Amino acid sequence: MSTVDRALTLLDLFSESRPESGLSELARLAGYDKATTRRFLVALGNHGYVEQDPESRKYRLGAALLRLANVRETTFPVTDLVLPILNRLRDSTAETAHFSLVAGNSMATVMIAESPRANRVSLEQGERLPLHSTASGIAWLAFAPDKTVQRILAKPLKPLTSKTETDPERLRKQIETARVNGFAVADQSHEDDVHGIAAPVFNANAHSSGAIAVATPVSRVTPETAQQIQMAVHQAALEITNVLGGEPHKIFTNANKEAGQ
Numbered sequence: 001m002s003t004v005d006r007a008l009t010l011l012d013l014f015s016e017s018r019p020e021s022g023l024s025e026l027a028r029l030a031g032y033d034k035a036t037t038r039r040f041l042v043a044l045g046n047h048g049y050v051e052q053d054p055e056s057r058k059y060r061l062g063a064a065l066l067r068l069a070n071v072r073e074t075t076f077p078v079t080d081l082v083l084p085i086l087n088r089l090r091d092s093t094a095e096t097a098h099f100s101l102v103a104g105n106s107m108a109t110v111m112i113a114e115s116p117r118a119n120r121v122s123l124e125q126g127e128r129l130p131l132h133s134t135a136s137g138i139a140w141l142a143f144a145p146d147k148t149v150q151r152i153l154a155k156p157l158k159p160l161t162s163k164t165e166t167d168p169e170r171l172r173k174q175i176e177t178a179r180v181n182g183f184a185v186a187d188q189s190h191e192d193d194v195h196g197i198a199a200p201v202f203n204a205n206a207h208s209s210g211a212i213a214v215a216t217p218v219s220r221v222t223p224e225t226a227q228q229i230q231m232a233v234h235q236a237a238l239e240i241t242n243v244l245g246g247e248p249h250k251i252f253t254n255a256n257k258e259a260g261q
Helices: 003-011 023-030 034-046 064-075 078-093 135-142 146-154 168-181 223-243 250-260
Strands: 050-052 059-061 096-103 106-113 128-130 184-187 194-202 208-217
Touching (some): 003 034, 034 050, 078 223, 096 135, 106 208, 135 146, 135 194, 135 208, 168 250, 194 223
C-alpha cells in the first residue's frame, strides 16, 4: 500500500457513527503507529481534508471535502434529483417540506420547499436540527446503527420546549415506534406551535442517511391531514432513496405497504 493510500485510509475511518476520533483511536483502527498516524493527519490537515477540535483535540473531516462534494454535485446533481420530489411534496400538502442529511450529532437542512401560505413554518438552508427533538432526527435514528443510537442517547439532551423528550428510555420508544411505522412525528418538541412528520432516506447499504419532512403549524393539523402527510412523506422518502441509488430497509418498505392497505 502506497503512502497516499495509507493516508487516505484514515478518511474512511470517519463515519456517521464516528464523526470525530482522537489520535490513539485512529492509529488503532488503521493499524498504524501514532507517529505515522500523526504525520498523515498533519498532511491531510494542511490540505483541509481533516481538522482538529482545539478543545477536545479530536479530528474530524475538513471543509475541503465540501468543496469536492460541490464538484461532484456538478456531475451527479443531488439538487436536480431531489428538489422536484420536494416540490411535489410541498404542493400535495401545501406545507413546508425540507430535506436533511445527518451531520455529526444533528441534521443539516439541505433543501427547503416553503409553503405558499402566509402562515407557514420557515427554515434556513444549512440550519442544524437536533436529532432528539425533531421528526427528521427521530426518523433517521430509527434506522441508524444501534451503537449510534446508544451514543446519541448517552449524551446530555437539551430541552428546547416544554414538550421536548429528554429521557433516553422514552426516546428509545419513540425511535422504535418510528421504525415500525416508517415515519416519525414531532409535536412541538423542537419549536412551539410546529408539528413535524418525517421519514428516513436510505443509502446503498439500507442505512438511513437523511430524512425528508413536512413542517406544519399546529393549528392546521387534524387526524386527516396528519395521515395524508404521513403517506406523502413516506412515498417521497422512497422516491428520493431510489433516485439517489439507495436501498430502502425492508421494515420501511413493508410499513409503506401496510399504510396503503
